[in-house]
Amino acid sequence: MNKLKELYKAISNENLAKAIQEIQEYDNTGLYGETVKNYARISGDFTDGITSTDFNLAQNMLLKEAAYRWMPEQYTVKLDSRGRKLCSCGSEPKDHEVRNFDAVWRDGDVYCIPCGGYVRGFDAG
Numbered sequence: 001m002n003k004l005k006e007l008y009k010a011i012s013n014e015n016l017a018k019a020i021q022e023i024q025e026y027d028n029t030g031l032y033g034e035t036v037k038n039y040a041r042i043s044g045d046f047t048d049g050i051t052s053t054d055f056n057l058a059q060n061m062l063l064k065e066a067a068y069r070w071m072p073e074q075y076t077v078k079l080d081s082r083g084r085k086l087c088s089c090g091s092e093p094k095d096h097e098v099r100n101f102d103a104v105w106r107d108g109d110v111y112c113i114p115c116g117g118y119v120r121g122f123d124a125g
């Protein structure tokens with residue numbers, strides 16, 4: 001495992017949740033800011049000071065780590081041979097409907113009628 005991965009894996013669930021909250025509150029003084037410093041140090045750019053790129057990349061990795069840990073299991077993407085998204089139960093897009101549509105993001109949750117689960121509709125990876 002590389003050092004950056006280790007940095008993120010080592011953050012406890014509690015601290016990760018705090019860091020995400022700080023990101024949402026634009027607070028760079030707590031755990032989030034600490035993670036950015038560690039990120040800059042490990043990625044070897046610390047001599048230049050902490051740049052906005054460091055903030056962006058550290059933030060992305062925190063959000064990815066959170067998505068990875070807490071992504072509900074039903075949000076599984078399986079692609080068929082033609083690249084369409086399938087539910088983990090194997091149903092096809094014709095069996096899906098969009099729920100919780102968000103007019104701002106033009107996005108909603110893809111609900112699978114046969115199994116009652118949700119098909120992940122975005123790529124957090």
Ligand SMILES: [Zn+2]
Nearest residue numbers: 087089112115
């Ligand atoms: Zn399903």
